[in-house]
Amino acid sequence: MRRTDPEGHGPVRYAPPAPEPGLPVLPRLAEVLATAAARGPVELPGGSSALRAAASGYWGRRGLPTEPDRTAAAPGAAPLLLAVTAALAGDVLLPRPCPAWWAPAARLVGRRTYSVATPAESGGVPDPYALLETVRRVRDEGGGPRLLLLSVADDPTATVAPPEVLHETVEAALGEGLHIVSDETWRDTLHDPRDTVLISPAEMAPDHVTVVSDLAGGLLPGDWPAAVARFPHTADGAELRARALDALTGLGAVVAAPVSAAAAYALAEPEEVTARRAAAVALHARVAAAAYRLVRDAGVFARPPQAGRHLYVDLEPLRAGLARAGVGDAMELEDRLTQALGVRAPGGHRFGDDLAALRARLSLAPLLGRTPAERLESLTAPEPLELPHVQAALSMFGSALDAVRDAAPRMEPPR
Known part of the structure; x- marks a missing residue:
């Protein structure tokens, strides 16, 4: 497999897409x-x-009563967040790490971004004390923090x-006068919804939170771009x-009519849509x-996955050996893992991490099968x-991780 182009390491030049369901x-x-x-209706911005x-x-x-005139749609979450x-x-x-397209x-609209550390137990939401310290520092340096992005179910x-x-964190943000945008793309992909409590910030502070959701998270294929936003039911x-709609109009960011129809159908959550989503989430879990x-068997750190269809791994325990093999940072790790796994394994630097x-x-889609027939069999x-094909994929996955661990030259013990 061709090595990652060195010029493609930047987060803008190559921003990895959200993990596909496969x-x-x-x-x-x-x-x-x-x-x-076949009908071809005309769609409007929003x-x-x-x-x-x-x-x-x-x-x-x-649990979030919403009027249609407080919603907006766009062809994907990136143009919607931009607006x-x-x-x-x-x-x-921004929390560190965060989705690759946020920064x-x-x-693109001239806003400065500042990363805030997240707690040890989870990502997506900044540590409240780190948030307060960052706001203070930014203001001392002459900045004007106004917007906090977070995601309760995180990519x-x-x-x-x-x-x-x-x-x-919400209390800290409101105390500093920040508006919150909550990316809830993955809220419907909880691996264990009975034991995992997910609360939207909009339930805590409905007048100060805008919710954004990319429908590729749990309702539509990733190449049918559609995302929706819910705005506070206040004058502000x-x-x-209204200002976001102005931006969408200027961008020409209109959901294609066929995708709009499919999105409206999926958002209504008929039985076949909810059944497919539940089966897909159970499979990914x-x-x-x-x-x-x-x-973990390969000696790699990772938080237990709770949502989505991916893992975020930390090979710090293998640093000494990897350094002897020429891997010293996330860019070099991305190259090594991509080569070993045979699929893209974007490094943490893509997501604003150190x-x-x-x-x-690491995406889970390659583990479901190589062909549509195999993946459908995995689903059902x-x-x-x-x-057999899932067992083989998992075996190859484990062997690839072991190969990364064992490829580093071993130092001879002292005589």
């Missing part, structure tokens, strides 16, 4: 999209009335922030939405747990881990 498209969704393509009504119902079922950021003046605070969206770390940590929220065990840290995000099998 599963065939739900047939009913394909039918809805095809039917809408989304059709049907799409916005469906988004309102989606959030209402999650919201453009509508808010001031610097942007570029802020920089890249695959963790869910505990409610008590989230509450303290209405003004923020089983495979994630198996991959996590292999990661370049010197030996961290990377009562015991997917017993399927």
